[in-house]
Amino acid sequence: MNKYSTIKRSFLAAFPYTIPILAGFLFLGITYGIYMNVSGFSFIYPMLTSMVVFAGSAEFILVNMLLGVFDPVQTFLMILMINARHLFYGISLLEKYAGTGIKKLYLIFGMCDESFSVNCSVDVPEDADKGWFMFFVTLLNHTYWVTGATLGGIFGSFISFNTEGLDFVMTAMFVVIFLEQLLKEKNHISSASGIILSVISLLIFGPDKFIIPAMVMIFALLMLLKKPLEKGGAAV
Amino acid sequence: MTTAQQIITIAMAVLATALTRFLPFIIFPAGKEAPKFIKYLGKVLPAAVFGFLVVYCLKNVDILSGSHGIPELIAVAVVAVLHLWKRQMLLSILGGTVVYMLLIQLVF
Numbered sequence: 001m002n003k004y005s006t007i008k009r010s011f012l013a014a015f016p017y018t019i020p021i022l023a024g025f026l027f028l029g030i031t032y033g034i035y036m037n038v039s040g041f042s043f044i045y046p047m048l049t050s051m052v053v054f055a056g057s058a059e060f061i062l063v064n065m066l067l068g069v070f071d072p073v074q075t076f077l078m079i080l081m082i083n084a085r086h087l088f089y090g091i092s093l094l095e096k097y098a099g100t101g102i103k104k105l106y107l108i109f110g111m112c113d114e115s116f117s118v119n120c121s122v123d124v125p126e127d128a129d130k131g132w133f134m135f136f137v138t139l140l141n142h143t144y145w146v147t148g149a150t151l152g153g154i155f156g157s158f159i160s161f162n163t164e165g166l167d168f169v170m171t172a173m174f175v176v177i178f179l180e181q182l183l184k185e186k187n188h189i190s191s192a193s194g195i196i197l198s199v200i201s202l203l204i205f206g207p208d209k210f211i212i213p214a215m216v217m218i219f220a221l222l223m224l225l226k227k228p229l230e231k232g233g234a235a236v
Numbered sequence: 237m238t239t240a241q242q243i244i245t246i247a248m249a250v251l252a253t254a255l256t257r258f259l260p261f262i263i264f265p266a267g268k269e270a271p272k273f274i275k276y277l278g279k280v281l282p283a284a285v286f287g288f289l290v291v292y293c294l295k296n297v298d299i300l301s302g303s304h305g306i307p308e309l310i311a312v313a314v315v316a317v318l319h320l321w322k323r324q325m326l327l328s329i330l331g332g333t334v335v336y337m338l339l340i341q342l343v344f
Contacts (some may be wrong), residue, residue: 028325057289062249070241072248078245079252081285086253090260097261109259116335159296165337168311171293173331175315176325178286191279194287207295215290217283225278 010132015127018140019214021114025141031169032059037156038147038163039063054110054142057177058082060170068088072212089116096120100131110138112145135198153227189229193221303344311336 033046035191041063049059058079065075089111096119097107107119115138155233201214222229251291264270294312297305315332322328 018279024326031329041297049246049249052246053253055253058249058253059287061292062246065245066237066242070237070245072244075245075302076252078247079249082289083253083256085282086256086283087260087274090257091264091274091278094260094264104261109254111257162337162341165307166333168308168336169329169333170267171290171308171312172315172329173329173334174286174289174293175312176319176328178290179316179319181283181286181324185283188283189285190286194284195291197251197284198288198291202291202295203305210295211277211292214288218281222277222280222284223273225280226273229280230276 006129007132010128011136013128014133015138015140016143017118017122019138021064021118021141022144024112025144026148026151028056028173029145030152030155032056033149033152033154034051034156034159034163035060035166035169036063037153037154038159038166039067041066041153043150043156045130046149046153050144050146054145055079055083055086056145057174058110060173069208077215079083079210085113086111089113089134090118092116094121095136100134103131103135105136107134110142112141115141187229189225190222195220195226197221304338307336307339307344310339 027051030049033043036046036049037043045066046059049062053059053062061078061082062075065071065078090108093116097104100107114156115134118137119134122133124130178191182188186190197217198210198214201210202216205213206208268341294308295303297308299305311332314329314335319325319328320332
């Protein structure tokens with residue numbers, strides 16, 4: 001078995017698992033590109049950000065950041081918090097990614113919710129190589145996302161209908177993610193505190209300054225509730 | 237924002253995102269157990285962050301003036317009902333967004 005044919009078999013084994021992700025990423029990616037376009041950015045922006053950030057929700061938020069006042073610290077903290085879940089994907093993947101050589105760097109860089117769920121759950125077929133299989137899952141997902149975002153960025157300017165209100169797509173996306181979370185969790189303490197503390201912070205500090213106080217309050221409350229939440233079987 | 241400021245903002249997003257991905261592999265080399273409070277936060281933090289993000293998206297809605305947040309309220313309800321009914325992520329997002337666009341362009 002030569003190396004080339006192992007790589008090819010790994011690719012052919014990986015591709016079918018990414019087909020559902022192809023549909024989802026193209027749709028959301030195109031939407032992201034159009035959203036960037038109607039926000040006044042050329043297609044270079046969605047193409048570049050989808051390539052180097054490659055984290056959907058963070059990229060949508062980044063558009064708002066780019067339209068707002070220059071505040072790199074707030075951008076850093078907010079994106080850190082949105083993507084904090086990666087930390088825990090990483091912890092679960094420590095062993096899975098071990099021994100994959102130089103490919104490991106890209107596997108880590110390109111780790112997203114979808115690559116995580118495939119790489120964590122699928123048993124790699126025997127004639128394929130584990131490292132290459134996970135590499136292609138990651139690369140294909142990355143490619144779908146960048147392709148969608150770039151297409152949306154290019155074709156966004158040819159849209160002839162009134163796009164006012166299209167930015168609601170981001171709200172809709174987070175409402176769906178939040179609902180999914182509510183449906184799968186055992187208790188709603190953490191979800192509810194996320195909503196309630198953010199609203200309190202918004203009422204006190206206003207829309208331009210509520211982000212960091214809200215994050216601090218959420219973090220503090222979750223640390224205070226550590227014992228009862230762990231005892232009650234945690235929130236997830 | 238100037239182009240340089242935009243580049244810095246994007247770089248911050250790249251740095252923060254890469255940090256969340258690489259950190260576990262840097263601080264917990266193979267075989268080393270992660271601290272308990274990290275595991276705890278991994279379980280409970282995402283739910284609160286998703287709640288926060290919903291509020292963040294709606295932060296500029298003014299209940300006291302304009303359309304009083306009614307189009308947002310209706311569209312969020314449409315997303316929720318569609319999602320609880322069909323459980324198809326893309327359908328829920330598309331449906332809610334179209335309803336919102338129609339509401340603010342034609343009704344409010």
